[in-house]
Amino acid sequence: MNYIQTEIEGVWLIEPKVFLDERGYFMESFKKEEFEANIGPVNFVQDNESKSAFGVLRGLHYQQGEHSQAKLVRVIQGEVLDVAVDLRQSSPTFGKYVSVLLSEANKRQFFIPRGFAHALPS
């Protein structure tokens, strides 16, 4: 997998290596050792899935304090323009955002650390 640091510290784009063959494809979608070597320690405790109709905007959503969440987002059907807004008050990029196209085709993943608002317009 290719780990790409975005313009906001702590926000990462991850490109999996996709192995195509006559059956279809295979890819590693998460590998703890590699993930932690590139991004840092994580302890994923919840896995969510949603489906949006065209034109739907989910978010901006954020959690505070002990409820704050880091998120690893990917799209398995269709595409979304995923958006992370930096709400870390001590951050030099406070108020700035990163947006990335996540799609069934590009299989990219977006890692958003704690302290961000998140939205996914489809």
Ligand SMILES: Cc1cn([C@H]2C[C@H](O)[C@@H](COP(=O)(O)OP(=O)(O)O[C@H]3O[C@@H](C)C(=O)[C@@H](O)[C@H]3O)O2)c(=O)[nH]c1=O
């Ligand atoms: C967020 C969440 C929702 N739900 C339920 C409650 C609710 O009736 C239903 C739909 O919830 P929401 O309307 O909040 O779903 P949604 O608007 O898709 O919320 C999500 O938006 C994106 C942008 C995020 O970043 C996520 O963390 C989450 O906040 O799902 C859970 O059971 N567990 C959860 O963790």
